[in-house]
Amino acid sequence: MSDRVEQLILDLFAIEAVKFGDFTLKSGIQSPIYFDLRVIVSYPVIMNEVAELLWETTKKSGAKFATVCGVPYTALPLATLMSAHHDVPMLIRRKEAKDYGTKKMIEGKFEIGSRCLIVEDVVTSGSSVKETAQVLESVGLVVTDAVVLLDREQGGKQKLKEAGIELKGICGTAQLLEILRRHEKIPESVAEQVRDFVRNNSFLPGLEPPVKKSRKVLSYRERGDLCQHPVARQLFSIMEKKKSNLAVSADLCTAEQVLQLADQVGPHICMLKTHADIMTDFSTEFVQSLTELADRHQFIIFEDRKFADIGSTVQHQYRDGLYHIADWAHLTNAHALPGSGVLEGLKQVGLDKKRACLLIAEMSSKGNLATGDYTKATVKMAEEHKDFVVGFISQSQLTEDPTFIHMTPGVQLSGSGDGLGQQYVSPWDAVVTRRADVIIVGRGVYKDPDPASAAQRYQTAAFEAYQHRLAN
Ligand SMILES: O=c1ccn([C@@H]2O[C@H](COP(=O)(O)O)[C@@H](O)[C@H]2O)c(=O)[nH]1
Numbered sequence: 001m002s003d004r005v006e007q008l009i010l011d012l013f014a015i016e017a018v019k020f021g022d023f024t025l026k027s028g029i030q031s032p033i034y035f036d037l038r039v040i041v042s043y044p045v046i047m048n049e050v051a052e053l054l055w056e057t058t059k060k061s062g063a064k065f066a067t068v069c070g071v072p073y074t075a076l077p078l079a080t081l082m083s084a085h086h087d088v089p090m091l092i093r094r095k096e097a098k099d100y101g102t103k104k105m106i107e108g109k110f111e112i113g114s115r116c117l118i119v120e121d122v123v124t125s126g127s128s129v130k131e132t133a134q135v136l137e138s139v140g141l142v143v144t145d146a147v148v149l150l151d152r153e154q155g156g157k158q159k160l161k162e163a164g165i166e167l168k169g170i171c172g173t174a175q176l177l178e179i180l181r182r183h184e185k186i187p188e189s190v191a192e193q194v195r196d197f198v199r200n201n202s203f204l205p206g207l208e209p210p211v212k213k214s215r216k217v218l219s220y221r222e223r224g225d226l227c228q229h230p231v232a233r234q235l236f237s238i239m240e241k242k243k244s245n246l247a248v249s250a251d252l253c254t255a256e257q258v259l260q261l262a263d264q265v266g267p268h269i270c271m272l273k274t275h276a277d278i279m280t281d282f283s284t285e286f287v288q289s290l291t292e293l294a295d296r297h298q299f300i301i302f303e304d305r306k307f308a309d310i311g312s313t314v315q316h317q318y319r320d321g322l323y324h325i326a327d328w329a330h331l332t333n334a335h336a337l338p339g340s341g342v343l344e345g346l347k348q349v350g351l352d353k354k355r356a357c358l359l360i361a362e363m364s365s366k367g368n369l370a371t372g373d374y375t376k377a378t379v380k381m382a383e384e385h386k387d388f389v390v391g392f393i394s395q396s397q398l399t400e401d402p403t404f405i406h407m408t409p410g411v412q413l414s415g416s417g418d419g420l421g422q423q424y425v426s427p428w429d430a431v432v433t434r435r436a437d438v439i440i441v442g443r444g445v446y447k448d449p450d451p452a453s454a455a456q457r458y459q460t461a462a463f464e465a466y467q468h469r470l471a472n
Pocket residue numbers: 249251275304362363364365393409410411422440441442443444
């Protein structure tokens with residue numbers, strides 16, 4: 001195989017798929033080396049050889065997969081050849097979801113939970129592979145392996161490993177330079193310049209290049225298009241249409257108070273959060289009226305039940321008892337503390353009803369224990385239950401997966417705490433600094449003499465913060 005890799009590098013150099021000079025990369029960095037693998041479509045013999053070597057490299061690594069998917073666009077023909085020659089089904093990732101028809105981001109047939117191999121032409125920081133993995137995972141596929149023709153050796157492999165993806169490459173920059181030097185295709189001074197560049201432009205933590213990376217921040221609409229769960233899709237769509245990323249927490253003790261508040265703040269919110277168990281007169285009539293208000297004003301109902309028991313018990317708490325939560329709350333939440341059984345239990349009740357759940361990964365209260373490894377384990381649990389878990393209650397952004405929604409309580413325009421452990425940040429801080437998608441406000445709204453105006457103030461503050469995030 002090494003003779004074939006050597007010949008391939010010489011061929012790539014000959015067709016100017018590998019160039020030396022002074023190039024401005026997408027990130028704005030000046031680079032002395034440039035890979036333009038797009039040209040290989042004009043050289044079918046070379047393209048075929050690349051696809052074969054990608055296949056052999058993958059097989060040698062022992063990677064197991066049911067489908068292959070090329071990172072658009074250069075790797076698409078490579079994945080196609082691998083698929084056709086080795087009889088392994090291919091998937092196509094769209095760069096943008098169609099705005100008509102089925103709005104699929106992934107074309108092709110697959111089984112939920114099956115593995116997909118990502119194929120790429122060049123890896124620098126690994127972000128394109130990661131982005132493709134996120135889209136594949138958002139539809140229920142599993143990504144553990146990726147294969148690339150050229151690894152620039154700037155930290156992408158390590159970054160992907162941190163994200164749980166094993167990257168195998170046909171050739172790295174060091175080997176490529178060695179081959180070209182041995183065949184006297186480039187002078188030693190050029191090879192040294194490239195080695196220097198690679199050393200000084202690593203994407204490893206602490207060694208990131210000093211330039212701003214231009215990763216696109218997705219809008220709520222774009223994120224909604226990526227989501228599979230109907231509640232997540234509906235929420236993002238309401239947020240975009242109503243220009244609201246505000247959830248009001250109706251922590252009130254009578255049905256009349258909750259319904260009055262819901263009607264007053266309805267036009268300004270994307271979600272109403274309830275604590276059914278603090279109400280003295282909870283009834284089916286209340287549920288009916290709340291549901292009507294949610295339909296009229298277009299908001300999601302979130303029962304902040306914070307389930308935290310074994311699967312069998314939470315199933316009863318969710319389905320039965322006084323509140324029959326699963327019958328009316330689009331969304332509920334759970335602690336990760338009991339382990340994944342809590343989700344298995346809730347899912348058996350909620351999935352058929354198309355309900356969704358958030359995991360409590362961080363809390364706003366002083367001295368709480370939902371930090372560090374606990375928070376990380378919570379994120380992992382959410383990733384393993386994406387059919388039901390659509391996001392987090394958190395105080396910061398915990399994952400780059402755009403299909404997870406981060407909701408942040410402990411938000412007020414004025415005030416830093418309540419004397420009982422609650423800690424407040426401003427809407428700007430929550431959305432811009434901590435990267436919340438939705439802010440949750442209780443007393444800041446319902447204790448105001450004019451809750452509708454207060455909700456409008458929070459709505460404007462939080463949505464302007466989101467628009468700032470989009471633009472910067
Ligand atoms: O970490 C958490 C989790 C949940 N909450 C809930 O949010 C509201 C906040 O009400 P405020 O009046 O705005 O303080 C309340 O229902 C809590 O149970 C939280 O605050 N922190």
